[in-house]
Amino acid sequence: MKPKRVLLETWKQLAWFLTLMVSLAIVAIPLYLLFKYSISDIGSINTGGKPIPIWPFHPTLKAFMYLFSDKQFYHVLVNSLIIALGTVGVSLLFGIPASYILGRYDVPFKKVLLIGLISVRLFPDIASVIPIAECFIRFEAQNTYWGIILAHSLLALPYVIFIGTSAFEPIPKDLEQQAMVMGASRGQIFIQILLPLAAPGLAAAAIYTFLLSWDEFIFSYFLLGIGKISTLTLYLKQKLSYAPPQNILATISLCLSLPVIIFSLLMQKNITAGITTGAVK
Amino acid sequence: MADVVLRNIRKRFGDTTIIENFSLDIRDGEFVTLLGPSGCGKTTLLRMIAGLETIDDGDLLISGKKFNTIAPQKRKIAMVFQTYALFPHMTVRENILFGLKIKKASVATMTQKLQWVLPLLDLIGLENRLPRELSGGQRQRIALARALVLDPDVLLLDEPLSNLDAALREMAMEELKRIHHQVGKTIIYVTHNQVEAMTMSERIAIINHGRLEQYDRPKTVYDTPRTVFSGQFIGSPPMNFIDGSIVVSQDNIGIMTAIGFVLLDRERTPCVEGMIGRKVRVGIRPQHISYIEHRASRRSSDSNFELFVELVEVLGDRSLIVGRLGDVVLRFLITREAELVPDQKVLVFIDGRKLHLFDPDTSLAIC
Numbered sequence: 001m002k003p004k005r006v007l008l009e010t011w012k013q014l015a016w017f018l019t020l021m022v023s024l025a026i027v028a029i030p031l032y033l034l035f036k037y038s039i040s041d042i043g044s045i046n047t048g049g050k051p052i053p054i055w056p057f058h059p060t061l062k063a064f065m066y067l068f069s070d071k072q073f074y075h076v077l078v079n080s081l082i083i084a085l086g087t088v089g090v091s092l093l094f095g096i097p098a099s100y101i102l103g104r105y106d107v108p109f110k111k112v113l114l115i116g117l118i119s120v121r122l123f124p125d126i127a128s129v130i131p132i133a134e135c136f137i138r139f140e141a142q143n144t145y146w147g148i149i150l151a152h153s154l155l156a157l158p159y160v161i162f163i164g165t166s167a168f169e170p171i172p173k174d175l176e177q178q179a180m181v182m183g184a185s186r187g188q189i190f191i192q193i194l195l196p197l198a199a200p201g202l203a204a205a206a207i208y209t210f211l212l213s214w215d216e217f218i219f220s221y222f223l224l225g226i227g228k229i230s231t232l233t234l235y236l237k238q239k240l241s242y243a244p245p246q247n248i249l250a251t252i253s254l255c256l257s258l259p260v261i262i263f264s265l266l267m268q269k270n271i272t273a274g275i276t277t278g279a280v281k
Numbered sequence: 282m283a284d285v286v287l288r289n290i291r292k293r294f295g296d297t298t299i300i301e302n303f304s305l306d307i308r309d310g311e312f313v314t315l316l317g318p319s320g321c322g323k324t325t326l327l328r329m330i331a332g333l334e335t336i337d338d339g340d341l342l343i344s345g346k347k348f349n350t351i352a353p354q355k356r357k358i359a360m361v362f363q364t365y366a367l368f369p370h371m372t373v374r375e376n377i378l379f380g381l382k383i384k385k386a387s388v389a390t391m392t393q394k395l396q397w398v399l400p401l402l403d404l405i406g407l408e409n410r411l412p413r414e415l416s417g418g419q420r421q422r423i424a425l426a427r428a429l430v431l432d433p434d435v436l437l438l439d440e441p442l443s444n445l446d447a448a449l450r451e452m453a454m455e456e457l458k459r460i461h462h463q464v465g466k467t468i469i470y471v472t473h474n475q476v477e478a479m480t481m482s483e484r485i486a487i488i489n490h491g492r493l494e495q496y497d498r499p500k501t502v503y504d505t506p507r508t509v510f511s512g513q514f515i516g517s518p519p520m521n522f523i524d525g526s527i528v529v530s531q532d533n534i535g536i537m538t539a540i541g542f543v544l545l546d547r548e549r550t551p552c553v554e555g556m557i558g559r560k561v562r563v564g565i566r567p568q569h570i571s572y573i574e575h576r577a578s579r580r581s582s583d584s585n586f587e588l589f590v591e592l593v594e595v596l597g598d599r600s601l602i603v604g605r606l607g608d609v610v611l612r613f614l615i616t617r618e619a620e621l622v623p624d625q626k627v628l629v630f631i632d633g634r635k636l637h638l639f640d641p642d643t644s645l646a647i648c
Binding site: 172178 | 331332333353354356358359360362364366368369370379380383384427431
């Protein structure tokens with residue numbers, strides 16, 4: 001009886017191990033390829049029929065140097081940063097009050113509201129971008145920072161409200177009532193008790209929003225495409241149309257994905273916590 | 282410092298009435314316990330005094346002033362919740378000073394209050410810890426400290442000891458009593474634990490189904506329960522009840538019950554005389570049924586019965602015996618020297634001076 005069980009455990013562990021390895025490979029191999037291409041010399045890309053090497057023949061930082069010498073690169077980097085931070089600001093500005101109300105009060109049809117909110121995002125961006133762009137053009141919001149920030153906030157808000165609600169929801173009512181009896185007003189309770197306790201979840205929402213805006217393409221393309229304001233994703237698309245060597249493209253891609261990877265690793269704990277707090281109810 | 286008066290308070294949640302026509306008078310500086318089973322409305326009453334629950338009807342007076350609709354923030358009241366409700370992101374010091382900061386107290390006041398309360402509740406050295414790093418007893422003391430520094434008129438405590446283990450609860454009870462003695466605040470304490478109520482309070486309000494059953498000093502509540510419920514709820518092990526009717530037998534007045542004739546002491550004869558034949562419910566505390574091996578020690582007011590031992594529960598210094606005669610179950614206590622075994626036939630004496638008589642219809646005490 002006992003050895004059989006141990007065997008079963010071993011098989012289970014092995015299955016887990018293999019699954020993890022496959023998932024890791026799915027994530028890691030493209031990242032590795034991206035990194036490899038970014039430090040490849042031309043000879044390792046155009047091999048003239050020979051198989052492409054796993055590690056470049058002559059690793060070089062030429063692609064990075066080219067990119068860092070391009071004034072436009074800095075320009076779009078700063079643009080992307082402004083837009084992403086602006087989106088975080090706007091999303092939190094509207095998302096936190098909404099999450100506070102949804103998380104702390106008995107709102108009728110709350111579940112329906114939340115599901116409706118999140119299902120907005122099931123609608124493909126490419127289908128909603130035309131009417132939205134139409135609308136933005138009418139209000140002369142195309143080719144402006146506030147326009148694109150608003151558009152990105154539109155995409156991020158459902159998530160911010162969803163995660164935010166589950167950050168406010170589990171805070172015990174007793175804490176609020178205790179503060180009330182001690183003389184605190186609703187505003188003081190919100191700022192001194194609820195906000196600090198919801199902070200980890202809200203931080204997760206903020207980072208998620210930042211990343212969403214950082215690598216957003218479709219809305220940026222339709223609303224900014226032909227104007228003066230460009231973002232990293234548009235810059236990548238523009239470079240691609242000149243058919244440059246792959247190492248340049250890989251380097252831009254790497255710059256795009258680096259914050260995503262770093263933030264995800266740093267905030268992994270908070271993101272999963274933020275998502276699950278509401279889910280386990 | 283303040284007295285609290287509840288006058289004809291009524292509270293409904295939807296269709297169910299939680300509190301019905303409830304009146305209570307709490308004197309300045311008094312320690313009053315609201316005692317009752319869960320769901321009896323005692324916590325709702327406390328929350329109404331705190332302002333966390335609206336009052337449907339009746340008046341709440343604090344120091345003579347009507348407080349029915351005044352916001353909780355504006356009442357000079359402090360409350361300790363059952364869960365303690367410590368702010369998890371604040372240190373002990375920040376928790377204790379939260380209320381004073383909200384009230385914009387000066388730094389000097391805060392320092393002075395902190396220096397007063399920390400030794401009072403044995404919290405020195407914990408100032409910079411977070412609540413999650415502390416034990417249940419420490420958390421309970423912080424919640425109390427946080428309430429005391431606000432110098433409230435009335436201190437409300439909602440089952441503050443229910444999350445503590447038995448030993449800690451004993452200590453906390455003594456401490457609460459000492460603190461009440463030192464600060465002299467009006468304290469309203471809610472519990473379902475009759476031992477806590479008996480130990481600490483100056484007066485106990487026994488509540489059942491949102492109605493006041495009895496409101497008196499612990500000793501009075503124990504000695505003369507006003508209703509069947511009071512008799513049942515106060516005292517451990519619980520009171521025995523037997524139904525019967527008042528009869529005269531050979532010049533003696535007593536109660537004829539299913540187990541036989543229970544003699545009533547002569548002092549109560551004038552009171553019961555007019556009620557011959559009336560149905561009564563007799564309440565007998567386990568402490569007033571004695572098991573004596575030698576019949577010689579029998580008192581004139583005692584009546585004796587033969588019971589079968591059904592169960593023996595060892596309590597330590599004494600044992601609780603569950604005895605049965607026919608359909609009647611009687612619980613009583615014996616000393617540890619006397620060893621009884623199940624199915625044994627024993628002779629017990631019921632002290633006629635200690636009987637409690639109730640009207641079975643109104644549940645009210647008679648005589």
